[in-house]
Amino acid sequence: MAKRRLLATVTGIVAAGVLLAGCAQSAPNDAQSTETPAQSTQNNAQSTETPARSTKYVNLGDSFSAGTGVSPLEADSPIYCQRSSKNYAHVVAEDEDFDLTDVSCAGADTEDLRAAQHQGVPPQLDALDDDTDVVTLMIGGNDKQTYGRAIRLCREVADADRTGSPCTDRYGRSLIDPVAADIYPAVRQALRDVQDRAPNARVLLAGYPWLLPPTIGCYPEMRLAEGDVPMIRELQTALNTYGRRAAEDEGVEFVDMSQVSEGHDACAGDQRWIEPMTTPGPGAVHPNEQGQAAIAEQVRKALAG
Incomplete structure (x- = not known):
């Protein structure tokens, strides 16, 4: 906040007995330089005002928060983190003129907020302090390897029974139950x-936005058996x-993404917000x-509310 200071102005007193010629020579300069106390106070206040501090924003x-797979990567960010310069935090910061510090990182779970995730990648919480104004985060999907493990296990058994539910039958509740038992308290602590x-x-x-439609899916773009798609939706719902x-x-x-992302899953073709398994690379x-732009829009709406 700008600080305003009142400065006292002392007016000069012309001594008696000054020669007329001296007065005549100095009068124009004195007239130009003389300020009233109010004018001096206003001018000094304007000169000492400091600009308002930018909103300090940390992501x-x-x-999903880092924007992994979306090019280009943020300059000078750790390569392990696959942090995009077009992730939702960068979009929000540009639109709102926020001062962004982005420490999101691919593969992070709730423990990586408190501990170094990789060499040279400090705990994410280190980016926060008393001056931080806004914090956004997406977290929990990597705890217990939830997303990665579910997709991997279901992909491995899909070819054996494409129309059935081999992954649900074999793993089902073991993938979903840890959300309430372990991930929920971990996110609360985070x-x-x-x-x-x-x-x-x-x-x-x-x-998190939807990865899949409610039923059936889109094999082979998403290499999951039809009957296992509802289980993945249940996992995301949890x-x-x-x-x-x-x-x-x-x-x-x-910031709820479930309603707005309906119909924009990996099976939605040109309308998709999620890339399918057949997309090469980390995306x-x-x-x-x-x-990422859709997530940014919902974050901005929440900030405006």
């Missing part, structure tokens, strides 16, 4: 830690449901540029 989280480090910040936890609950429990805002089964 945390996993590969949100507490964020608020401890940034006590003056507005904190927003973003939910992650978002318990993410919302954790946010509510800790007094944090939840497979992650939000594409359109998906």
Whole structure:
């Protein structure tokens, strides 16, 4: 905030007995330089005003938050983190003219907020302090290797029974139950830690957009058996449901992506916000540029609310 200081102005007193000629010579300069106290105060106040501080914005989280797979990568960011310069945080910061510090990183789970994820990649919470104004994060999908393990296991058994539910039959509840038992409390703790480090910040936890439609899927673009698609949706529903609950429990805002991302999953063709498994590189089964822009729009709407 600008600081205004009142400066006292002392007017000169012309001594008696000054020669007329001297007065005549100095009078024009004196007239030009003489200020009233009010004018001096106003001029000095204007000269000492400092510009308003920019909103300090920090983005945390996993590969969905980092924008993994969306080119180009953020300059000078750790290569392990696959952090995009077009992820939702960069879009929000540009639109809102925020001062962004982005420490999101591919593969991060809740433990990586508190501990170094890789050599040269410090704990994400280190980016926060009392001056932080806004924090966004997407987290929880990598805890217990939830997303990666589910997709891998279901892909491995899909070819044996494309129309059945081999993954659900074999693994089902073992993939879903840890969300309530383990991931929910871990996300709650993560949100507490964020608020401890940034006590003056507005904190927003973003939910995950849909990876798949409610039923059937789109084999081979998403190499999953038809009968296993509902189980993956149930897993995502659990992650978002318990993410919302954790946010509510800790007094944090939840940015819901489930409604707006319906019909924009990896099977949605040109309308997709998620890249299918057949996409080469690290962007497979992650939000594409359109998906990141959609998340940014919901974050901006939440900030404006």
